Amino acid sequence: MLAKRMTIMLVITGIVLGLIFGYKAVGNYFMNQFFDNMPIPPVTITENTVEEQEWRRTLTAVGTVNAEKGAMVTAQTSGVLRGIHFENGQQVKQGDRLFSLDTEVAEAERYRLHTMLEQAEQELRRLTPLLSNNNVSKADVERAENQVNQARAALAAQDALIRQKTPRAPFDGVLGIRQVNLGEYITPGTGLVQLTSFDPIYVQFNVVEQRLSLLHSGMEIQVQVDAYPERTFTGHINAIAPNVDASTRTVEVQAVFRNEDHALRPGMFARVTLPLGEPRVVKVIPKTAIQFNPFGNLVFLIAEEGEGLKVTQRLIRTGDEQGDMIEVVQGLNVGDRVASSGLLKLRNGSTVLINSDPALQPSTDTQPTPNNG
Numbered sequence: 583m584l585a586k587r588m589t590i591m592l593v594i595t596g597i598v599l600g601l602i603f604g605y606k607a608v609g610n611y612f613m614n615q616f617f618d619n620m621p622i623p624p625v626t627i628t629e630n631t632v633e634e635q636e637w638r639r640t641l642t643a644v645g646t647v648n649a650e651k652g653a654m655v656t657a658q659t660s661g662v663l664r665g666i667h668f669e670n671g672q673q674v675k676q677g678d679r680l681f682s683l684d685t686e687v688a689e690a691e692r693y694r695l696h697t698m699l700e701q702a703e704q705e706l707r708r709l710t711p712l713l714s715n716n717n718v719s720k721a722d723v724e725r726a727e728n729q730v731n732q733a734r735a736a737l738a739a740q741d742a743l744i745r746q747k748t749p750r751a752p753f754d755g756v757l758g759i760r761q762v763n764l765g766e767y768i769t770p771g772t773g774l775v776q777l778t779s780f781d782p783i784y785v786q787f788n789v790v791e792q793r794l795s796l797l798h799s800g801m802e803i804q805v806q807v808d809a810y811p812e813r814t815f816t817g818h819i820n821a822i823a824p825n826v827d828a829s830t831r832t833v834e835v836q837a838v839f840r841n842e843d844h845a846l847r848p849g850m851f852a853r854v855t856l857p858l859g860e861p862r863v864v865k866v867i868p869k870t871a872i873q874f875n876p877f878g879n880l881v882f883l884i885a886e887e888g889e890g891l892k893v894t895q896r897l898i899r900t901g902d903e904q905g906d907m908i909e910v911v912q913g914l915n916v917g918d919r920v921a922s923s924g925l926l927k928l929r930n931g932s933t934v935l936i937n938s939d940p941a942l943q944p945s946t947d948t949q950p951t952p953n954n955g
Contacts, residue, residue, distance in 0.1 A: 645787025699733035
């Protein structure tokens with residue numbers, strides 16, 4: 583009797599479990615069918631069309647603006663500062679007087695040396711006629727001549743010392759802000775004021791050694807600086823360093839620019855562009871339209887399918903870049919439509935919607951400049 587009950591319970595349990603697992607299996611089946619057949623919502627993207635532009639191959643670099651001449655005017659001798667003969671920021675010519683140090687002691691010493699020279703010359707004039715009468719020896723006359731020469735040298739040295747107490751501009755340029763005040767005691771080597779020549783002015787930059795064969799003296803060069811984002815300054819290469827830096831494998835290049843309005847200032851960061859060769863017509867798209875991968879670069883080509891739009895992946899080969907645009911060497915034709923944003927959400931065959939809001943369109947500027955407010 584007990585065995586019969588156990589058999590009935592096992593049968594009932596098996597039926598219940600079978601019903602449970604069967605229900606679960608049927609539910610999973612219909613759920614999978616629902617998700618498999620559920621329509622995928624379209625992905626919202628922006629689009630751009632492959633277009634032709636005339637490009638000139640360029641070489642880009644970054645550099646620094648440097649003055650042709652620049653120096654800190656320093657004191658060569660000591661003394662109390664008695665005069666300042668310029669205004670901060672003033673333009674001066676070579677030889678213009680900038681400062682005056684106290685010269686009272688130096689002038690008194692010059693007077694003493696001048697008196698000694700006069701005495702030595704007078705003694706020489708007295709001895710010279712006596713030599714012809716053998717009233718003095720030749721050695722006495724030579725000794726007198728040496729004393730005159732020594733007195734003249736001492737006076738010349740003192741005159742030089744007095745001139746050093748009046749620092750002057752060593753070249754034409756613009757003065758900075760003076761570093762000293764009236765009444766200060768100045769010692770040799772004290773920096774007095776910065777003097778800088780602005781026109782012409784240099785831009786120095788480095789180029790990788792692989793590009794060295796493209797450079798030559800006299801080559802045109804263009805520069806942009808953040809202070810004047812709308813301006814392009816044009817100059818030419820005037821010097822190429824003879825050696826390649828072994829640590830960076832780059833060569834230093836110097837270009838010279840006219841700078842009559844003093845727009846370029848030493849120390850500025852410069853973006854350098856060197857045009858290479860003649861202009862050529864190229865196919866271009868925004869860089870944002872490309873998925874850059876180790877195995878190759880991909881774009882999503884947009885095409886109409888039925889009443890909607892779908893994308894397909896296509897492998898392309900790219901070339902030069904200018905600003906926000908990139909050259910397409912192979913894989914696309916002029917007029918092809920490509921997705922230019924939202925690429926991370928796309929898969930091959932995805933349905934898409936095009937967002938034409940101008941505020942969301944990627945930049946297509948070949949010469950972008952930063953907005954410094």
